[in-house]
Amino acid sequence: EQLTMAVERKLYTVEEFEQFLAQSENRDRLFELIDGEIVEKMPTQEHGAIALNIGSEFRIYLRTHPIGVASVETRHALPEDRYNDRIPDVAFNRRNENPIVRQGAVPKMPDLAVEIKSPGDSYRQMQDTAAYYIAHGSQLVWLVYPEKRLVAIYRADGTDDILTENDTLSGEDVLPGFTLPITTIFEF
Numbered sequence: 001e002q003l004t005m006a007v008e009r010k011l012y013t014v015e016e017f018e019q020f021l022a023q024s025e026n027r028d029r030l031f032e033l034i035d036g037e038i039v040e041k042m043p044t045q046e047h048g049a050i051a052l053n054i055g056s057e058f059r060i061y062l063r064t065h066p067i068g069v070a071s072v073e074t075r076h077a078l079p080e081d082r083y084n085d086r087i088p089d090v091a092f093n094r095r096n097e098n099p100i101v102r103q104g105a106v107p108k109m110p111d112l113a114v115e116i117k118s119p120g121d122s123y124r125q126m127q128d129t130a131a132y133y134i135a136h137g138s139q140l141v142w143l144v145y146p147e148k149r150l151v152a153i154y155r156a157d158g159t160d161d162i163l164t165e166n167d168t169l170s171g172e173d174v175l176p177g178f179t180l181p182i183t184t185i186f187e188f
Contacts (some may be wrong), residue, residue: 011036
């Protein structure tokens with residue numbers, strides 16, 4: 001006879017997560033809250049280089065098209081969602097009436113979110129992340145897969161695409177006129 005014990009997993013709220021982040025041993029580490037679970041992000045050098053490549057291209061574009069703010073590893077949380085405080089690898093938020101956030105999370109999901117697959121991420125986790133962003137206000141999500149050198153695109157209208165190194169990303173309606181050859185993302 002086998003005895004099975006059910007282990008109850010604690011789900012954290014955003015308020016509890018904020019308290020967790022304030023603890024001295026957590027201040028210099030990178031965590032996000034995903035469906036009530038605290039997850040530590042540990043980007044690799046490859047991950048950081050890809051984020052920099054994409055973020056740099058956003059910055060160049062935004063110098064001549066000052067329509068919003070691009071950032072890396074920036075917290076985003078919806079006030080009504082008590083169990084998520086997400087950190088997209090690269091984010092773009094259109095300019096609106098709100099000033100730039102100086103403390104805490106941006107109170108909305110990014111208009112464009114970029115997630116770069118780390119070795120420990122599953123494809124299902126990546127797709128779930130894209131689905132979360134789209135369901136909660138993002139217009140465009142790019143999932144970058146370094147080992148395959150491709151980018152999956154998810155849109156608010158429900159369409160998606162997969163681009164390879166022979167293709168060029170478009171900012172579509174979110175970043176009008178922005179283009180980025182996929183090969184540029186993987187230049188180190």
